[in-house]
Amino acid sequence: MRLRVLGSSAGGGFPQWNCNCPNCDGLRRGTIVARPRTQSSVAISANDSDWLLVNASPEVLQQIRETPGLQPARQIRDSGIAAVLLIDAQIDHCTGLLMLRERSAPLPLYATAEVLDDIGTGFPLTRLLGHYCGLQTRPIALDGQPLDLPFLEPLQVHAVPIASQPPPYSPFRGQARPGDNIALMVHNPLSGRKLFYAPGLGQIDAATRALMEQADVLLVDGTFWTEDEMIRLGLSAKPAAEMGHLPQSGAGGMIALLDSLPPGKQKWLIHINNTNPILREDSPERAILAAHGIQVAFDGLEIEL
Template sequence: MKIKVLGSSAGGGFPQWNCNCRNCDGVRRGTLKATRRTQSSIAISTNGDDWLLVNASPDLLTQIAAHPELQPARRARDSGIAAVLVMDAQIDHVTGLLMLRERDTPLPLYATDAVWQDLSSGFPVGPILSHYCGVEHRRIALDDAPLAVAPLPDVQIDALPLSSKAPPYSPHRNAPERGDNIGLMITDLKSGKRVFYAPGLGAIESHVLAAMREADLLLVDGTLWTGDEMIRLGLSKKSAADMGHLPQSGPGGMIEVLDSLGTGRSRKVLIHINNTNPILVEDGPERRVLTEHGIEVAYDGMNFEL
């Protein structure tokens, strides 16, 4: 099983188009040792030709251009993207679906009922695409039944409901539904290796912690370093918790959670990194802390094979 990190940043990318925080200003000027990133998405394949796109970011066309495998050119119109799975209905995870409108067949789209409701109403990607390629909604049931995805033979996907809020445009924004946000346990049935993917984690519930303990590779929420990061920088009035993210540092933070899993069992990688997060500075003290704890920082183009 092959996994490609197409985008490793949180919403807005890095640098964010309108942000002049120390990180964004520094990467533009070349005064910080930091790498530009597009908005978070991964792709999964077993044969290297047919890929499941997990989350379709607004940067999808740039990501396709950076990864020739996603444009194999086997015929006049072609794509290596055989299907898409979306983990929530947030703008930075679904806007890229509109970029796939030129398909000559309906787009297979895996989503929970709650997410599909949002994509049929508050942010009506489904109805919009019905005027172009069309969409085949394939239901993620959340009933503990493993999900078999057509382009991934010998791969099992288990969806885990996570605590979160639906997007601001969702009809149930103020009444969260099971399935508004999910994590994925992705298992290669031949090797037995497992990947836990959760770019948005606001709370470590018991079923989430159990899944993390079983994984050989963890790709988890790396959005913010501290709970008050955005407030302290004067960029938002919302804390990490308000935004549905667990900060890395401090009591109960992601570093502490990952440390509790022990060493040597799994590879630990942070993804969905906000432009303000100091871990983006490659020679900074926060990055050194992560290294001391055996934690890596995802970057665009990072590859895994399990």
């Protein structure tokens, strides 16, 4: 089983088009040691031919160009993308669906009822795409059963609800429902290994922690370094928790959580905001992560399971 990170940044990418924070300005000027990143998305395959696209970012066309396996060219019109799965209804995770509109048949789309509701009303992607390729919606039931993904066999993919926030356009912003945000547990029964994928984690409850303890590979929320990161830079009045993200540093942060898990796990951070100092490869914050055995995902990273 192979997971490829197509995009490792939070919304806006890195550098963000209108941002002149020290990170974005430094990357443009070439004065910091960092690499550009597109918005968060991964692809999963059991055979390197048929792929599950997890989130469709606004840069999906660039990501396909940079990942030849997603364009296998077996016929005049072709794609290695067998289906798309949305973990939430955030704009940076679903806008790329519009870029896939030239598909010759309806695109299979896996999402919870809550996410399908948001992208059918507040951001009516399902109606828009009905005028183009259309969608075959496959509602995800959070019943503990593996998803029906025959093209990924023998892999088993479980969707689990997690605590975070629905998008700002959702009428349920601030009063999240189970199903507004999910994580994925991917199990390869041939190797016995498991991967836990959760780019948005606002809180860690007992059920989420139990899943993280079971996983061999963790690919989890790396959005902010501190709770007040955006406030200190004058970019927002909202702390990380209000945006639905657990910062890395501080008591109860992601570093402390990952430290408390059983040893021997691969630990990766993804969905990294453009303001986060861990984007600088020679920063003190990156050195702290390394000392704790935590790595920072990048576009093009491949993980075998």
